[in-house]
Amino acid sequence: MTLTAPDVTASTPRATLDAAVAHLRSLQHEQGWWKGELETNVTMDAEDLLLREFLGIRTEQETAEAARWIRSQQRADGTWATFRGGPGDLSTTVEAYVALRLAGDEPEAEHMRRALRFVLAWGGVERTRVFTRIWLALFGLWSWDDLPNMPPELVFLPKWFPLNVYDWGCWARQTVVPLTVVATLRPARPLPFGIDELRSGAAPPPRAPLRSWAGAFQRLDGALHRYARRPVRALRRLAMHRAAEWVLARQEADGSWGGIQPPWVYSLLALHVLDYPLDHPAVKAGITGLDGFLVREETPEGWVRRLEACQSPVWDTCLAVTALLDAGVPADDPGVVRAADWMLGEEVTVRGDWAVQRPDLAPGGWAFEFDNDGYPDTDDTAEVVLALRRVAHPEPARLRGAVDRGVTWTVGMQSRDGGWGAFDADNTRQLITTLPFCDFGAVIDPPSADVTAHVVEMLAAEGLADTEACRRGVAWLLDSQEPDGSWFGRWGANHVYGTGGVVPALVAVGTDPQSAVIRRAVRWLEQAQNPDGGWGEDLRSYHDKAWVGRGESTASQTAWALLALLAAGERTPAVDRGAEYLMRTQQPDGSWDEPLYTGTGFPGAFYINYHLYRMVFPVSALGRYLNGAHG
16 A cells, blocks of 8 residues: 655654654555665675675676676775765775676776775785685685684584684674685685786785784684694594584575675585585575575666665564654554564574573574574564564463563573673673684674663563663663763664663663763763754764764764653753754655665674664654653
8 A cells, every 4th residue: 555645844843753654654564574775885796796606606687787786886086985975995995896807897997997096005905804805715816825714623612612603793603604614625716807906015914912812813823724734634524514514504594694694605605615516405595595685776877786784674673663653653553563463473482592601591582684593682672572562462462472581581691791792692702803814893792882771671661670680781881881971882873872772771760860871971962963953973983983973964863862862851952953853854755865874783894774764763753752742
């Protein structure tokens, strides 16, 4: 059914909200879920072409469509970035360049020459990240000898031993295990071109001091390379077999691994180099599943295709339900109930890797994706519970059972320090971050303020604010407040996201809005407000503190700030100006335009534009704005 958005020309809060609600309703799938595109960067598309080339399945149509997309994302300076408006990124630019060479673009073409100038100015292919050089090594464009060694014998290390696979965050361990297989077999399938033009001749960076962990591991890497030439053969064969079993055991129903691109493509590579044929059920399902993550659209230049690094239907759906309920949609609305039904069907009822640290904990909770039974997360679970508990479902016992199981599982996933990480408990061993292999972003999953806040808010809503688990979570949040009054945002950009989550959580558990901790957060948000009334924070704030709280205004970040200020009881000109920003920037169809990225995969390395964020958070903010003092 097509819904017509109300006229927004009146520019009142109610008209703005009604238009947004109508547009959000129009995006719901008939099965009950919402899913906005999860936009990342062109490394996804470059690596997709390289994977298909390696597997021998790349087609001319796929190549042409992906190449058009990659070219369309190049900036005037010849670079590709990891987020809209960000600085040129060396590794991203190299991968895009190689993919375009695969598509037939010649180095002499002007757009390629511009990319080449940037690459050489920043140290050439020699200064790219490890993962980029792994892709080059697969095609003989880089030596495996010059990459960190990751032996498959890692799978034998017990969980108490440093550097075992469960010391890695779930996304990293699922990537590392198959990569140990690939790096051990060291395949090289030459391309009909070289990339000598990308080499700057730069010498390798100096080793870290021996007395440091990084320096010690650099020396250990040399020993591992020597061992790789003469391994204990029986042990190596067994390790390769165990690694393959480990990989196969974690394939999801949709053919993915963890529902995310990195472990997916590296698992396919590992199985392929182990001589699993393309028609093997696991390989075939993996390749077919990737097609479901493709976005194709027609442009003036022709059809383009791009690959989502992940899909977020559970996350999008629970946030959409909360937004509609915040907007005043009845709790028994058919669309809301349909969404609740779908979420109930997505409950994870099997054990996954999280059980390594929590072997006695019963399963429960929700994952991020359509099919990811192995890796539910506490963040999705908290937000699903917050949504479901507000729904007037025709089967209340069924809903309550799922909510109770989710709450119990989430409480059981609390880390020893009182906070919550997303996927694992006590995944905090920093030692692993000093390995030569780990130059690509977050590789562990320690507690974060945003996730902990969402769990604390859930516990408060469930009447559990006075439990030990919740009190410890609150203490963790209080201890993690930044000196400026904000909180760091691990999974969203950045301090605006963290603060937007923590303030409502602290108020929900009974913190006085006039307390010093809340007042410091309010002052920080007010000082961060832009002259246009909105809020924005550039993703460079993850590595450059000058950007903290600074950036071009966006609808989602403005909504996060408003949610915090409204929870703190603020009914001030700053709040009104934020609401006016949302009213003024709404599109005729009831949506908001948000090309800037406000989601985070790996701080400092990988960022996300959740296309539904521009809808769900403004609807929640405007709903709470209207239903409060301004109702």
